[in-house]
Amino acid sequence: MTKRTLFFFLILSMTGLSGFAQDSATKFKRMCSLCHGPDGKSNTSMGKTLKSADLTSQAVQSLSDAELYNVIANGKGKMAAYEGILGKQGVEAMVKYVRTLKQK
Numbered sequence: 001m002t003k004r005t006l007f008f009f010l011i012l013s014m015t016g017l018s019g020f021a022q023d024s025a026t027k028f029k030r031m032c033s034l035c036h037g038p039d040g041k042s043n044t045s046m047g048k049t050l051k052s053a054d055l056t057s058q059a060v061q062s063l064s065d066a067e068l069y070n071v072i073a074n075g076k077g078k079m080a081a082y083e084g085i086l087g088k089q090g091v092e093a094m095v096k097y098v099r100t101l102k103q104k
Helices: 003-015 017-021 024-031 045-050 065-074 083-099
Strands: none
Touching: 024 083, 065 083
């Protein structure tokens, strides 16, 4: 079992099946904030260790919706794929949520 797979199962165990019915902000906090932080800035121990992307940054916010969808759906680097958990509509909703994190 790879570290990525192990991490994926850790996230699944933390979120539980009841998290699937929650809105994107709640899902983000439960599934993504360990690495990306509740504000998306990746200023967490895990985020620093894994060098997680700052979701508020120009680099992330300048990605097209399709590119951002691809990263969330299929994973990137040490990030697990989430399309199997969120489904297509859930990933689309998460893209919209990530857009709300842009720097002001």
